[in-house]
Amino acid sequence: MNDRELYCMAREAMKNAYTPYSHFNVGAALLCEDGTVYTGVNVENGSFGATICAERTACVKAVSEGHRKFTAIAITSSRGSASPCGICRQFLSExxxxxxxxxxxxxxHLVSYTLAELLPDHFVL
Ligand SMILES: [Zn+2]
Structure with a gap:
């Protein structure tokens, strides 16, 4: 699985985003260490705080299926590139x-960063 393939999976997943309020669609594809990929989309809610991002959707799907080790995540949006929000950075850093x-x-036109670059001093309990 190369970066381009992973990105294309995120792009395809983005079609399922549920965004009746913002119309800002996001797709993510999370690559597990064993090669399994879980995709996710943002799912908005009328109670805005209940909205979940695509990155966390993908991560929750993977973790709930028993995965804990991830090597890459591709993120895309209806406006092009998308960087994970602060909550997602912390969530993934777990x-x-x-x-x-x-x-x-x-x-x-892909770029990549490590999560450590995006969140250099993540919270650890
Ligand atoms: Zn987020």
Whole structure:
């Protein structure tokens, strides 16, 4: 699974985003260490605080299926590249800060960062 393939999976997943309020669609594809990929989309709610981001949707799906080790996550949005929000950065850091975060305006213009670069001093309980 290369970055482009993972990004394209996020792009495809984005079609299922539920965004009746913002119309800002986000898709994510989380690559597990064993090669399994879980996708996620943002799911908005009329009680705005209950909204969940695509990155956390993908992570919750993976964790609930028994996965704990992740190598990369691709993120895309209806406006092109998308960087994970603060909550998602912290949420993902629970499983390691070596995670590669891949995004870009399209599959031909990808950039990647480590989660440690995006969240250098993550909270640890
Ligand atoms: Zn988020």
């Amino acid at each position: 499983f390691g800060t070596d995670l590669r975060v891949i995004t870009g305006d399209d599959a031909d």
